[in-house]
Amino acid sequence: MESWRAQPLVFLVFLLPGLFWLALFFFIPLGLIWGIALGERVGPAEIEITWTLQNYIHALDPLYLGLFVKSFWIALLATALCLVLSFPVALAISFAPARIKPLLLLLIILPFWTNLLIRTYAMIAVLRTQGYVNWSLEWLWGVGKLLLAPIGFEPVLGESFTPLQLLYNNTAVVVGIVYVYLPFMVLPLYATLDKLDRSYLEASLDLGASQLRTFFAVTVPLAMPGIVSGIILVFIPALGTFLISDLLGGPDSQLIGNVIERQFKSANNLPLGSAMSFILLYITFVALALRAWLSRRAERDG
Amino acid sequence: MADRPGPLDYLRRWWLRGWILAVVVFLYAPIVCLVVFSFNDSRRNIVWQGFTLDYYGRALRNASLIEAFTNSLVVALVATVLSTIIGALLALALWRFRFVGRSAVEAGSALPIVIPEICMGVALLVFFTRVGWPTGLVWPLNLSSVIFSHVAFAFPFVTVVVRARMEGFDRSLEEASKDLGASEWQTFWNVTLPYMKPGLIAGALLAMTLSLDDFVITFFTSGPETLTFPVKVYSMVRFGATPEVNAASTVLIVVTILLTIIAIRLQSPAKQEG
Amino acid sequence: MSATPTPAIVQLQGVTKRFGSFTAVERTNLEIPTNAFFALLGPSGCGKTTLLRMLAGFESPTEGSILIDGQEMSRVPPNRRPVNMVFQSYAVFPHMTVAENVAYGLKVSGVPRAEIGPRVRDALAMVRLTGLEGRKPDQMSGGQRQRVALARALVKRPKVLLLDEPLSALDKKLREEMQLELVRLQHEVGITFIVVTHDQEEALSMADRIAVMEKGRILQIAPPRELYEQPNCRFVAGFIGAMNLFEAQVRAADNGHAQLEVKGVGALQVPVDHTPPRGPATLAVRPEKLRLFTARPEAQGARLSGLVEQLAYFGDTSQVYVRLGDGERVTVTHHNATRSTAAGLAAGQPVWLGFDPADAILLTD
Numbered sequence: 007m008e009s010w011r012a013q014p015l016v017f018l019v020f021l022l023p024g025l026f027w028l029a030l031f032f033f034i035p036l037g038l039i040w041g042i043a044l045g046e047r048v049g050p051a052e053i054e055i056t057w058t059l060q061n062y063i064h065a066l067d068p069l070y071l072g073l074f075v076k077s078f079w080i081a082l083l084a085t086a087l088c089l090v091l092s093f094p095v096a097l098a099i100s101f102a103p104a105r106i107k108p109l110l111l112l113l114i115i116l117p118f119w120t121n122l123l124i125r126t127y128a129m130i131a132v133l134r135t136q137g138y139v140n141w142s143l144e145w146l147w148g149v150g151k152l153l154l155a156p157i158g159f160e161p162v163l164g165e166s167f168t169p170l171q172l173l174y175n176n177t178a179v180v181v182g183i184v185y186v187y188l189p190f191m192v193l194p195l196y197a198t199l200d201k202l203d204r205s206y207l208e209a210s211l212d213l214g215a216s217q218l219r220t221f222f223a224v225t226v227p228l229a230m231p232g233i234v235s236g237i238i239l240v241f242i243p244a245l246g247t248f249l250i251s252d253l254l255g256g257p258d259s260q261l262i263g264n265v266i267e268r269q270f271k272s273a274n275n276l277p278l279g280s281a282m283s284f285i286l287l288y289i290t291f292v293a294l295a296l297r298a299w300l301s302r303r304a305e306r307d308g
Numbered sequence: 309m310a311d312r313p314g315p316l317d318y319l320r321r322w323w324l325r326g327w328i329l330a331v332v333v334f335l336y337a338p339i340v341c342l343v344v345f346s347f348n349d350s351r352r353n354i355v356w357q358g359f360t361l362d363y364y365g366r367a368l369r370n371a372s373l374i375e376a377f378t379n380s381l382v383v384a385l386v387a388t389v390l391s392t393i394i395g396a397l398l399a400l401a402l403w404r405f406r407f408v409g410r411s412a413v414e415a416g417s418a419l420p421i422v423i424p425e426i427c428m429g430v431a432l433l434v435f436f437t438r439v440g441w442p443t444g445l446v447w448p449l450n451l452s453s454v455i456f457s458h459v460a461f462a463f464p465f466v467t468v469v470v471r472a473r474m475e476g477f478d479r480s481l482e483e484a485s486k487d488l489g490a491s492e493w494q495t496f497w498n499v500t501l502p503y504m505k506p507g508l509i510a511g512a513l514l515a516m517t518l519s520l521d522d523f524v525i526t527f528f529t530s531g532p533e534t535l536t537f538p539v540k541v542y543s544m545v546r547f548g549a550t551p552e553v554n555a556a557s558t559v560l561i562v563v564t565i566l567l568t569i570i571a572i573r574l575q576s577p578a579k580q581e582g
Numbered sequence: 583m584s585a586t587p588t589p590a591i592v593q594l595q596g597v598t599k600r601f602g603s604f605t606a607v608e609r610t611n612l613e614i615p616t617n618a619f620f621a622l623l624g625p626s627g628c629g630k631t632t633l634l635r636m637l638a639g640f641e642s643p644t645e646g647s648i649l650i651d652g653q654e655m656s657r658v659p660p661n662r663r664p665v666n667m668v669f670q671s672y673a674v675f676p677h678m679t680v681a682e683n684v685a686y687g688l689k690v691s692g693v694p695r696a697e698i699g700p701r702v703r704d705a706l707a708m709v710r711l712t713g714l715e716g717r718k719p720d721q722m723s724g725g726q727r728q729r730v731a732l733a734r735a736l737v738k739r740p741k742v743l744l745l746d747e748p749l750s751a752l753d754k755k756l757r758e759e760m761q762l763e764l765v766r767l768q769h770e771v772g773i774t775f776i777v778v779t780h781d782q783e784e785a786l787s788m789a790d791r792i793a794v795m796e797k798g799r800i801l802q803i804a805p806p807r808e809l810y811e812q813p814n815c816r817f818v819a820g821f822i823g824a825m826n827l828f829e830a831q832v833r834a835a836d837n838g839h840a841q842l843e844v845k846g847v848g849a850l851q852v853p854v855d856h857t858p859p860r861g862p863a864t865l866a867v868r869p870e871k872l873r874l875f876t877a878r879p880e881a882q883g884a885r886l887s888g889l890v891e892q893l894a895y896f897g898d899t900s901q902v903y904v905r906l907g908d909g910e911r912v913t914v915t916h917h918n919a920t921r922s923t924a925a926g927l928a929a930g931q932p933v934w935l936g937f938d939p940a941d942a943i944l945l946t947d
Contacts, residue, residue: 010407013492017405024398024417024463031460032420032428035435039427042434091334094318094327102319110328117335119564123523123538124557127545128338131345131554138341141355188335204316208640209673209731211315211660213687213738220661223690227677238422246424249523253545263426270430270528280434283427290423311599312642315660 036287043280053276061281070265074285077262080176081244084183088191088240089233091184096195096232097225101204111196118189126253129182133172133254140169174256182250187243191236198232199225231304234297242290262286343561346554363555373556376540380560382448383526383536384519387458391515394459395466396508402467403474418468420461429528432457436529443531450534457529458519465518466511473507513571520564589652591616591742591774592637597646599632599798606632608798609646614742614776614791619768621789622778625821629798630778634744637776638667651741661690666735667744670751672727674719680706680730681715687738705737708767725756736771745777749784761788782822786810794818812855815947819866826872826912830865830944832858840944846908847885852939864945870915871941874902875934876926886912886935893927904933 010017043062045055064070099110117125132138147167154160172178206228210220226233248263255261262282269279313320346364350357367373402414420428435441436453444450477500485495523538530539537560544553590613599607607629614620622630635641636648639660648655650664666687675683684702693701706712709729719727728748735743748764749757765788768775779785785792786806793803794817802814813819816827833849834841835857842850844865852865878887888906902914914935916927927933 007404007406010405016492017401017407020397020401020404021407021413023394024401024467025413027394027460027463028417028420031432031435031456033416035431036427038434038438039431091331094324095331098318098324098328101316113332114335117339119517119568120339120561121521121523121538121557121564123541123545124342124560125339127541127553127557128342130545131341132338138337185334185338188331203671203673205669205671205673206675207316208638208660209667209669209675209734210686210690211640212638212665212667213690213734214661215686215690216661217315217659219690223686224675228675242422242424246426248426249542253542263424266426266430270433276434279430283430286424287427294422311644312656314641315639 039276039280039283042276043284045277047275047277050274061277062285064278065281065285070262070282073260073262073265077245080180080261081183081241081247084180084187084244085191085237085241087180087184088188089236092188092191092195092236096192096199099192100196100199100202114189114192122186123249125186126182126250129178129185129254130173133178133181135169135171135173137172139172143167143170173254174259176255176259178254178256179251179259179261182254183240183244183247186250187240190239190243194232194235194239195229196232198229198235202228231301234300238293238297242293245289246286339561342554343558346551346558348551363551364559367552367555367559370552370556372535373537373540373544373552376535376537377556377560379448379451379454379534380520380537381563383451383455383458384516386451386455387462387519388512388516390455390459391463391466391519392508392512395463395511395515396470396504398463399467399470399474399507403471417464420464421468425461425522425524428461429525432460432525433528444533447533450531454526454530454534454536457525458522461522461525462515462518465514466508469511469514470504470507473504473510477503509571513568516567517564520560589616590614591618591651592776593649594633595647595649597633597636597643597648599629599636599641600644605798607636607643610798610800612793612800612803614774617772617774619765619775619788619790620777621785621792622776622795623782623785623792623821624780624795626780628795630780630795631746633795634667634746634776634778637742638665638744639663664741665744666738666740666742667746668728668731668735668748670747672724672731672751674727674730674734676719678718679715680711680717680719680722683719683730684734684737687734691738701737702733705733708736708770709733724751725760728752728760732767736767736773740773742774742776745775747778747780749779749781757784764788786822794821796821811943813866813943813945816864816866816945819943819945824869824913824915826867826869827945828865828867828910830863832860832863832944832946834860842944846906846910850885850939850942852942852944854944858944858946864947866943866945867937867941868915869901869913870899870917871937872912872914873936874904874914874916875936876931878934879936885937888912888933888935890927890929890931890933892929900927902927902933904935 041055042053044057044059045053046058046060048054066074095114099107099114102110130137134140144167147163151160151163154162202225206224207220210224211217215223246263247261248267251259251261251264252267266279266282266286269275269282273279318324347359347361348357349360349362398413398417402410402417432453441453445452481499481503482495485499486492490498521538522536523542526536526539527542530536535543537556541553541557544550592612592614594610594612597607597610597612598605610633622633624630632641636643637650637655639655639658642656655663675686678686681702684705685698688698688701702715703712706715709732711726711729711733714722714726719730722730728751745764749760752760761784764775764777777785777788786809789806791803791805792809793800794809795801796817802809802818804812809818810822813822813825819825819827828847829845830850831843832840833843835854838853838855839851840854840858842852842863842865844850847865850865886904886906888904890902891905891911892903894901894903898918900916900918902916904912904914906912912935
């Protein structure tokens, strides 16, 4: 690295376009809503910045606070499911023979190249009452009925098959989030586990620990940077999602993202929406600070 | 290999194989179903009724869908070029120079990657209406607000990818080039840039995918005249899923996969050099 | 199988390990006596590490069986085997302190808490790390980390301690120190040590028995002195120390002697242990067993002559490379017994070489 003074012109040509873009299309817009969050509506489209905290107070009243809490839990649940689903996959891929590793990795990444909306839409077709899951269940129901008929047990399965209501509820939202963000969890986990010296695991087994004990006492602590990255990569987008809850959720599946969207698109309460957006941002900053603190501590401890 | 698996041959354990299979089915089944049933000759029923290309014909005749599709491609193309240039330049600035506020610039440029998309979406929505960004311009100039927004969230990814690539670069190669008589510019063109190339391609590929993929930010920054494909599909889905959407989605999936294959092809000779 | 006074703690019976089409270990039989300091010596890729990893349970043999303390091990996972390992990279857990690392193996196998503390303390004292209990591995030198790895393995009181290239990551001075330390520890704890190494000096100086491996097979198992003075094949002869090899023909052999025709030397009678078959063979002579004369000696024993081609001066000795009349090159270790000896030699100078037939080894492989 050299001082920018060595070649000021080259330095500015490199730096300025990015800085300009970042300022104009990122920091100024964010600054605008940060200001609006501290303002009041004075006309249909007029907002005056009065440095009031009223919008934040409003955003945290029980109705909206409940939504924040609910969004938090749904995001947390989806993140936890992603972690549980991904860890064995990442572990198996990183310990797979070198020639099939890229193939397995591609298999996990490929869905990521498919459009988010298309994936969410595909999920609808799978979960709806006339969807594939219900169709398969009905088929199984039919088979079960046939098998139980000879021994006279078929009434156990009822008169007719009632399709399960799988779509338009909170479960569908959680399943949708897991489906969409799963690759974001697998990749950082894989990246950490792949670098992990496998003799640590062998040493643990050698010293008498079972596979399960080794997993929790050695693998998980040493994979912590990847776990934290994966959690952040899934949790933050999940917390702010509004597309998945909008398309897969029911009337009671409104998340904070849906409320923010409504403030800007239909309800036209920009100060409230801005305040909510910034609460979301502050949560993000806390999560990032937590990660930075964890990684600094890990670095200090080696 | 007939011998018993070793304790760390996790891939040879049946329950892990089953686990991976289940995850892969979970990831692929919905997409595969969507593609397969875009050829199904039935409107409501999910049972296979026979092969048809009818919905592809209908999707093609749907002018607003085609317009949205074209918009998506144009936005992705322009945004990719701009993001790659801006992102790579910033990566070089951060990689090469020491300056006051360097870590602030580094952290700031990574922010668009990590904050929730909806926050950036509403902020840009407010920004474009407040500054009175011109609307109703002739195509494709009316796409500018969408394109610039896409650049704003895509170029930081390019910066990250290119920086990661440059971490492995040996600065003494540049010194060797200059020692052998090359100018600053010749050194950049003949030594630094060829090394950067795989990073540039990977970054551009990522930017393009992100742009084609984006729904949230486009949703807030596009007007009725400037819908992209995902936003158009969203409104169609809200009025009920139709097989045309399946057909159009299949086309987009195929386009994305083709672009990815081309990009990987382009990248592989460069990989051997690097 | 004959009964031996010290029963074998480790037995390998027809063990083969294949990775795909590559055979790492081929139909190997091996018995390691209790309380031995046993070395597996060979070039990289000879299968010695695979053999060690099979003993630890990290690889399963494709064929054959492994017995440790009389028990068949093929279905026993590594965490239930009475062996412990010191890894080449040490594998000291970076997220635990020294004391936690040493206590780990006791904790996971359910040793009562009250017992763990004293045992950890004793183990650390044994490897001379008392006072460093609270350190994290990244605050320690490579040598200290290795001592932690040793303490961590020994505290479990295994029946066999496995050491994978234990000294390869240390610098020369520390390596010599650790060699002595390992020998001391082995005597102190009375556990069978099996060490894998590619360094012949390391094996010779530490082990009481050495198995030389090449291409998945064990070529010779012997105490160090026997391995050096009586190698049983050309590979062992060349791998352990330096060796001059001469083409020879066995003309006749009877009661402990063989009549040879050696290329460049002529007819020669050497003492042998086993009666060799007639036909082509190799006569091997160590460089330090060759005597060098600057004038044609009157005495018996001078059989070769040539010109000094190159000299390498090491202080106590000089390596002298002599080109013989028939074009072969011979290495001689010349002891600089007096201050003037080394000065008397120069490249291009004619010299005469001799050796006692009893110091020559006949190889028939």
